[in-house]
């Protein structure tokens with residue numbers, strides 16, 4: 001069913017979102033601080049609002065995708081939010097989302113926060129996911145339209161939940177990047193071809209390791225960190241060995257050292273018999 005939807009913010013991501021809504025047959029009104037960025041969308045049938053107030057007045061569903069939360073509140077400050085659903089897809093922190101949800105509610109609007117797990121090129125393609133939290137009734141009413149941009153998944157009534165999960169997923173990604181960088185530096189120090197190492201050795205290994213993560217999650221959720229495989233004491237010796245090997249190869253183990261510190265701390269408490277999942281209790 002075609003809906004009236006406003007999109008505020010036509011950067012790389014906002015433009016991709018507006019394009020996907022137009023392609024799905026919705027009536028899209030757009031606003032951007034720099035108006036010229038709307039031109040390609042106008043050619044595809046979007047209407048341009050002269051002000052954020054006009055854009056908000058045009059549609060029950062208002063999608064906002066700006067630089068940061070400060071720019072969101074300054075943009076929406078004078079807008080008539082009563083009766084509107086504000087779906088804010090700007091990246092931010094959980095505390096900012098909760099604060100903005102209250103700010104929107106004070107003005108009579110409903111709030112959804114969204115964490116975009118995609119780059120602009122992925123929008124409206126398989127694999128793109130947007131996590132939502134906040135008003136479940138608002139999500140239910142607009143799920144069809146939201147699904148035009150990416151798979152839409154509601155994660156809870158706490159507006160901070162979607163940004164928290166977004167940050168958690170980025171944390172997993174940065175951990176993986178840290179491992180890649182250290183491994184690549186070690187391999188490069190020995191002159192082995194890096195592309196060959198990454199595609200034929202590292203990626204299959206990481207995929208096999210990733211398949212174990214749901215089991216780790218069960219351990220962390222239950223608090224039962226007992227293990228019959230490699231315990232913390234074995235891993236402490238293993239990481240110690242890694243750090244020595246890095247130094248002998250003339251490579252800095254700087255991204256590994258924080259992990260080593262947490263393993264050392266846990267084993268120093270006499271918990272070396274536990275598995276690595278127990279490290280969560282130190283964080």
Ligand code: FVH
Pocket residue numbers: 009010011012013014015032033034037065066067068071074075089090091092116117118119120
């Ligand atoms: N691009 C990506 O891959 C990531 C994927 C995950 C989610 N992020 C977040 O999406 C937000 C927008 O990102 P973007 O890629 O669209 O960013 P830009 O292309 O730099 O566009 C920024 C837009 O924000 C407008 N803007 C900036 N400051 C203000 C302000 N003070 N008042 C009003 N609007 C403002 C800017 O306007 P203009 O410069 O064109 O006039 C753009 O519309 C972001 O949270 C990412 O973390 C994207």
